[in-house]
Amino acid sequence: MIHARFPGRLVMLGFGSIGQGVLPLILRHIEIPKERITIVTAEERGRDVAEEYGIRFVVEAATRENYRDLLAPLLRRGDFLLNLSVDVSSVALMELCQELDVLYLDTVVEPWTGGYTDPALTPSQRSNYAMRETAIALRERARGGPTSVTAHGANPGLVSHFVKQALLDIARDTGTPVATPPPAADRAAWARIAEGLGVKVIHIAERDTQVADRPKKPGEFVNTWSVDGFVGEGCQPAELGWGSHEKALPADGHRHGFGCDAAIYLMRPGASTRVRTWTPLEGPFHGFLITHNESISLADYYTLRDAGGRVLYRPTAHYAYHPCDDAVLSVHELAGKNWEMQAEKRLMTDEITGGMDELGVLLMGHAKGAYWYGSRLTIGEARKLVPHNNATSLQVTVAVLAGVIWAMENPRRGVVESDEIDHARVLEICRPYLGELVGAYSDWTPLQDRARLFPEELDRDDPWQFANFRVT
Amino acid sequence: MIHARFPGRLVMLGFGSIGQGVLPLILRHIEIPKERITIVTAEERGRDVAEEYGIRFVVEAATRENYRDLLAPLLRRGDFLLNLSVDVSSVALMELCQELDVLYLDTVVEPWTGGYTDPALTPSQRSNYAMRETAIALRERARGGPTSVTAHGANPGLVSHFVKQALLDIARDTGTPVATPPPAADRAAWARIAEGLGVKVIHIAERDTQVADRPKKPGEFVNTWSVDGFVGEGCQPAELGWGSHEKALPADGHRHGFGCDAAIYLMRPGASTRVRTWTPLEGPFHGFLITHNESISLADYYTLRDAGGRVLYRPTAHYAYHPCDDAVLSVHELAGKNWEMQAEKRLMTDEITGGMDELGVLLMGHAKGAYWYGSRLTIGEARKLVPHNNATSLQVTVAVLAGVIWAMENPRRGVVESDEIDHARVLEICRPYLGELVGAYSDWTPLQDRARLFPEELDRDDPWQFANFRVT
Numbered sequence: 055m056i057h058a059r060f061p062g063r064l065v066m067l068g069f070g071s072i073g074q075g076v077l078p079l080i081l082r083h084i085e086i087p088k089e090r091i092t093i094v095t096a097e098e099r100g101r102d103v104a105e106e107y108g109i110r111f112v113v114e115a116a117t118r119e120n121y122r123d124l125l126a127p128l129l130r131r132g133d134f135l136l137n138l139s140v141d142v143s144s145v146a147l148m149e150l151c152q153e154l155d156v157l158y159l160d161t162v163v164e165p166w167t168g169g170y171t172d173p174a175l176t177p178s179q180r181s182n183y184a185m186r187e188t189a190i191a192l193r194e195r196a197r198g199g200p201t202s203v204t205a206h207g208a209n210p211g212l213v214s215h216f217v218k219q220a221l222l223d224i225a226r227d228t229g230t231p232v233a234t235p236p237p238a239a240d241r242a243a244w245a246r247i248a249e250g251l252g253v254k255v256i257h258i259a260e261r262d263t264q265v266a267d268r269p270k271k272p273g274e275f276v277n278t279w280s281v282d283g284f285v286g287e288g289c290q291p292a293e294l295g296w297g298s299h300e301k302a303l304p305a306d307g308h309r310h311g312f313g314c315d316a317a318i319y320l321m322r323p324g325a326s327t328r329v330r331t332w333t334p335l336e337g338p339f340h341g342f343l344i345t346h347n348e349s350i351s352l353a354d355y356y357t358l359r360d361a362g363g364r365v366l367y368r369p370t371a372h373y374a375y376h377p378c379d380d381a382v383l384s385v386h387e388l389a390g391k392n393w394e395m396q397a398e399k400r401l402m403t404d405e406i407t408g409g410m411d412e413l414g415v416l417l418m419g420h421a422k423g424a425y426w427y428g429s430r431l432t433i434g435e436a437r438k439l440v441p442h443n444n445a446t447s448l449q450v451t452v453a454v455l456a457g458v459i460w461a462m463e464n465p466r467r468g469v470v471e472s473d474e475i476d477h478a479r480v481l482e483i484c485r486p487y488l489g490e491l492v493g494a495y496s497d498w499t500p501l502q503d504r505a506r507l508f509p510e511e512l513d514r515d516d517p518w519q520f521a522n523f524r525v526t
Numbered sequence: 527m528i529h530a531r532f533p534g535r536l537v538m539l540g541f542g543s544i545g546q547g548v549l550p551l552i553l554r555h556i557e558i559p560k561e562r563i564t565i566v567t568a569e570e571r572g573r574d575v576a577e578e579y580g581i582r583f584v585v586e587a588a589t590r591e592n593y594r595d596l597l598a599p600l601l602r603r604g605d606f607l608l609n610l611s612v613d614v615s616s617v618a619l620m621e622l623c624q625e626l627d628v629l630y631l632d633t634v635v636e637p638w639t640g641g642y643t644d645p646a647l648t649p650s651q652r653s654n655y656a657m658r659e660t661a662i663a664l665r666e667r668a669r670g671g672p673t674s675v676t677a678h679g680a681n682p683g684l685v686s687h688f689v690k691q692a693l694l695d696i697a698r699d700t701g702t703p704v705a706t707p708p709p710a711a712d713r714a715a716w717a718r719i720a721e722g723l724g725v726k727v728i729h730i731a732e733r734d735t736q737v738a739d740r741p742k743k744p745g746e747f748v749n750t751w752s753v754d755g756f757v758g759e760g761c762q763p764a765e766l767g768w769g770s771h772e773k774a775l776p777a778d779g780h781r782h783g784f785g786c787d788a789a790i791y792l793m794r795p796g797a798s799t800r801v802r803t804w805t806p807l808e809g810p811f812h813g814f815l816i817t818h819n820e821s822i823s824l825a826d827y828y829t830l831r832d833a834g835g836r837v838l839y840r841p842t843a844h845y846a847y848h849p850c851d852d853a854v855l856s857v858h859e860l861a862g863k864n865w866e867m868q869a870e871k872r873l874m875t876d877e878i879t880g881g882m883d884e885l886g887v888l889l890m891g892h893a894k895g896a897y898w899y900g901s902r903l904t905i906g907e908a909r910k911l912v913p914h915n916n917a918t919s920l921q922v923t924v925a926v927l928a929g930v931i932w933a934m935e936n937p938r939r940g941v942v943e944s945d946e947i948d949h950a951r952v953l954e955i956c957r958p959y960l961g962e963l964v965g966a967y968s969d970w971t972p973l974q975d976r977a978r979l980f981p982e983e984l985d986r987d988d989p990w991q992f993a994n995f996r997v998t
């Protein structure tokens with residue numbers, strides 16, 4: 055089914071697991087002549103896939119020095135730059151697109167290469183909070199300009215729409231249905247819904263159970279999506295949107311002292327920080343508190359302030375990620391080497407023999423306790439649905455597709471975050487590709503089964519305090 | 527080659543991975559008529575192996591109530607009880623053996639079933655420190671009685687002999703060679719050697735890289751040796767021999783207030799406690815600080831006191847265990863379920879496709895920094911050497927064999943710990959089965975590569991403080 059007809063040209067920057075996975079979706083759902091698409095990427099990887107679809111394939115890495123000369127000749131007013139690369143500054147590309155009047159989408163606010171692990175930068179400067187601030191700083195200038203969708207993959211991205219759907223579901227199931235969902239642009243109205251329901255904590259709760267036909271080797275980092283992407287964010291400080299119900303900043307918690315102030319960071323890498331969370335199929339588990347754009351954007355979006363600007367309500371929001379088992383082992387090995395990257399990387403694709411990605415949002419603290427809403431996509435279904443995808447990538451690529459379509463349908467919105475995009479439209483486009491879309495209530499809290507063998511410091515008065523979730 | 531001729535009868539209690547693995551070694555190196563051997567075990571598992579060797583196989587679990595009636599009829603003066611079971615009290619069996627004048631060996635001081643995780647007991651009461659105290663409390667009464675070897679497997683067990691060999695190697699390589707190694711019974715002489723060399727910390731540093739042809743399933747605990755044994759000790763408090771150089775007790779550290787006082791425990795399970803360590807092949811890695819008998823016995827053995835009993839010297843000693851990757855995942859899953867055991871268990875045997883057990887002792891703080899001495903045994907070698915073993919079990923079973931032979935050769939020693947056994951004799955028996963026996967120096971310290979991306983609280987004045995090793 056064709057969702058959009060696009061008369062311009064499309065440049066795809068980067069053609070790794072996400073680029074290769076989204077191409078067949080674009081060709082299936084957007085009417086655009088193949089010869090108007092160009093792939094620009096840093097390596098030969100994926101050339102076979104580009105050739106399979108007859109798409110022009112240019113191997114040249116974008117750098118701080120050459121990106122303008124590399125990309126400007128390929129882009130005219132009304133064209134689209136789809137950034138699925140690593141190591142290229144999203145903000146630089148967004149500025150270029152505003153200047154050239156070109157539509158834009160990326161799945162993460164990425165710095166120039168090394169930006170995640172530059173020891174010359176403070177942890178605050180290396181945070182996603184800081185990256186996001188640089189992206190949303192373009193908002194004013196871009197008002198009325200070409201649409202630039204920032205950070206719209208699965209998470210960040212799709213999960214913002216899951217949160218809205220989850221809020222509507224909880225409202226319905228607790229006797230306070232929302233007759234007409236507010237438009238995405240009405241931030242305050244959505245924040246009032248969350249506050250009214252009593253949502254205190256939002257986890258992006260993900261359990262990837264995909265396994266392969268070969269074990270991880272020593273000295274090999276294995277993952278179901280970008281190894282560089284995961285290691286990069288894993289070495290950033292752990293970050294979380296900091297809710298108004300939280301009683302005390304963690305001992306290693308810090309505010310940034312600039313920007314929206316919706317989030318804090320911990321003085322340690324997210325890949326060494328674990329939190330308790332829950333998904334319907336896995337049950338309780340420990341996830342990594344990897345920093346993500348959505349932890350901050352969700353907390354910011356759902357903030358209510360009084361007339362004086364004082365925060366009245368904000369949920370705590372963060373990622374609680376159980377990557378595939380081989381990635382858990384890879385992180386364990388990486389930590390053991392003090393974050394010195396393994397010599398080998400492997401992005402699991404054809405060797406996957408089973409498993410699924412159970413990716414959703416867990417809203418906690420409301421009248422029904424905890425509610426998880428999300429996608430259960432098995433590797434088998436993913437392969438059947440779209441070539442060149444695994445379960446993890448398809449959840450991302452379909453969200454990229456939906457974001458691209460939404461931008462084409464809404465081409466003059468300037469810089470927009472996922473939360474500002476119509477969730478119903480995105481879910482409509484994504485639904486056929488998400489396997490089972492499931493909503494499930496649970497009485498799980500992070501206090502469940504605690505302190506059985508050893509005393510633990512717990513806040514029994516409020517299960518939803520971050521201190522209760524954290525694994526120490 | 528026959529090491530010993532045994533005229534008595536041998537009862538093997540428990541016939542899991544260690545029991546099955548040691549049987550061919552016993553039959554190969556000890557002259558004993560097969561019909562004098564009886565296996566008593568709790569389940570059918572291993573019957574095929576017993577039948578293969580023509581050994582009597584009795585399925586009946588020993589319990590607090592029946593153990594005397596079950597075992598006494600099988601044992602007469604001069605016989606041998608080899609305890610390789612789980613869930614049976616070692617102390618109860620040792621007492622029985624003293625009474626019946628029967629030789630005895632086990633590989634761990636085991637409590638009756640549930641003793642590791644009985645919430646009615648305090649963490650101190652559930653510790654290996656407490657278990658060991660109950661075992662060595664028999665010493666006086668057993669003096670001159672039949673030899674009862676307590677906790678003599680690979681670790682505890684073999685590693686005590688590795689420590690002695692390592693001390694002699696370091697002495698040789700630092701220009702203070704030990705002309706005649708003191709007898710094992712001369713505890714103080716050995717402690718003076720360790721003190722003289724400046725050994726501050728001893729790790730049992732183990733990296734098991736064995737992998738299988740199938741991935742761990744969700745809800746399955748996988749290990750290369752007893753799953754019950756590992757989970758049991760993993761849920762005990764983390765424990766370590768507490769060295770005289772340590773400046774401050776950890777915030778969660780506790781003394782027991784009774785017994786030898788050589789060790790402390792942390793108020794948390796060892797399976798959730800990680801430490802930095804090093805082996806020659808793996809390099810730096812994070813191991814689990816699983817409690818082990820040898821952490822306490824080594825610290826106790828190598829303690830020097832002044833005339834008033836004040837401690838002058840003691841090394842810190844503990845386990846730093848990287849089990850096979852599937853076990854790391856199993857522990858991660860188990861922790862996520864708040865130590866509620868998985869429904870399925872799998873002890874990896876025939877499905878192992880590669881890897882080795884790199885098991886040794888890491889002596890640190892001396893003039894040459896760090897010295898690792900130990901065994902590198904691959905699964906391929908292990909299989910070639912002895913049937914019904916993997917690399918992990920063979921390091922244990924050959925140490926069991928050596929302990930049994932030593933007991934037969936020294937039948938009137940009463941209760942003895944590994945450190946009190948002649949290391950040269952044990953290593954002589956074990957050497958052919960340990961793959962490569964390797965000694966390697968390293969300039970590694972736990973300060974290496976630290977605090978690159980984030981500030982860390984480090985004691986830069988003394989790298990060998992426990993606080994520097996601990997992963998927080």
Ligand SMILES: NC(=O)c1ccc[n+]([C@@H]2O[C@H](COP(=O)([O-])OP(=O)(O)OC[C@H]3O[C@@H](n4cnc5c(N)ncnc54)[C@H](O)[C@@H]3O)[C@@H](O)[C@H]2O)c1
Nearest residue numbers: 068069070071072096115116139140207208209210280283
């Ligand atoms: N929001 C989400 O849900 C989500 C999920 C997965 C991935 N991502 C992000 O999407 C991006 C791509 O992920 P992936 O799994 O495809 O990564 P990948 O590692 O598989 O591929 C990265 C691609 O970028 C290219 N590249 C690297 N440096 C470049 C440069 N200087 N110029 C041009 N191209 C360059 C590489 O050649 C490769 O084609 C990453 O930034 C990742 O963090 C987001």
Ligand SMILES: NC(=O)c1ccc[n+]([C@@H]2O[C@H](COP(=O)([O-])OP(=O)(O)OC[C@H]3O[C@@H](n4cnc5c(N)ncnc54)[C@H](O)[C@@H]3O)[C@@H](O)[C@H]2O)c1
Nearest residue numbers: 540541542543544568588611612633679680681682752755
């Ligand atoms: N010191 C070391 O290096 C070392 C190494 C590995 C194992 N171990 C110890 O050796 C023991 C055996 O290890 P494994 O890997 O063979 O364990 P396993 O789980 O494979 O086998 C345990 C055996 O004990 C039997 N058993 C259980 N309950 C019993 C009962 N009540 N009465 C009689 N038999 C009973 C089981 O049937 C089984 O045959 C464990 O205590 C383990 O901790 C020590």
